[in-house]
Amino acid sequence: MFNFSDAHCHIYEPQSETSGIAHRIINAVTESDWENLIKIQSDSVFVCLGIHPWHINTARKSWDKNLYNILKQNPKIMIGETGLDASKPNIGPQEEFFIRHLEIAHNLKRAIHIHCVKAWDRLLHILKNNRENLPPAILIHGFSGTPEIIHELATKYNVYFSYSAPQTNPNITRHRNRILATPRTKILLESDANTIQTATTKLTTACENIAKILGISPNEVISITNTNFQKVISQ
Numbered sequence: 001m002f003n004f005s006d007a008h009c010h011i012y013e014p015q016s017e018t019s020g021i022a023h024r025i026i027n028a029v030t031e032s033d034w035e036n037l038i039k040i041q042s043d044s045v046f047v048c049l050g051i052h053p054w055h056i057n058t059a060r061k062s063w064d065k066n067l068y069n070i071l072k073q074n075p076k077i078m079i080g081e082t083g084l085d086a087s088k089p090n091i092g093p094q095e096e097f098f099i100r101h102l103e104i105a106h107n108l109k110r111a112i113h114i115h116c117v118k119a120w121d122r123l124l125h126i127l128k129n130n131r132e133n134l135p136p137a138i139l140i141h142g143f144s145g146t147p148e149i150i151h152e153l154a155t156k157y158n159v160y161f162s163y164s165a166p167q168t169n170p171n172i173t174r175h176r177n178r179i180l181a182t183p184r185t186k187i188l189l190e191s192d193a194n195t196i197q198t199a200t201t202k203l204t205t206a207c208e209n210i211a212k213i214l215g216i217s218p219n220e221v222i223s224i225t226n227t228n229f230q231k232v233i234s235q
């Protein structure tokens, strides 16, 4: 039986003993997820609350005040999912939401969990502008950037890089180079799944692919990513 730590998923069901997933981080997508997620947090289930960049149009006016108040009462809850997606037309409003999430994460000293698609320049610009006011840890999920972007992020900020199966194909040079460029102290595994069953399959594939690329055993990948996971949740 595996012992994965799933750094990013949307499984809104309680923990299962037999899944092979020892720990997981669940990200909210809209404000309507928050109440349910607060209830399922436990010693092995960690929760992020936020509004996904695809769903900012569902946010109520007071979403940020509400988020701040919930986080103040729940010291283990982190912020996510938030971020920038330039494949969608509303990148301007997305930036406003993302910056507000960043401010709350900084104020309350919580890790932030980011979705970034085709918006690396904007992300780097925002991080640079807020350099003195960043959260204690930044996790970028489903990381799809280049080795150059990894270098920039890893040397300047406390960024973790989380990978799911589609970003880890050992037969694709771009994927191999990305995994090889990621510091081992910052690499994470994720399923990005909605159900426990698909999560286990996806984590197994990502783990085996990364092991192949790094030339280490799947158990070593599990051990490295479990250590990094513990760092993220205890920032």
Ligand SMILES: [Zn+2]
Pocket (backbone or CB within 6 Å): 008, 009, 010, 027, 081, 192
């Ligand atoms: Zn997600």
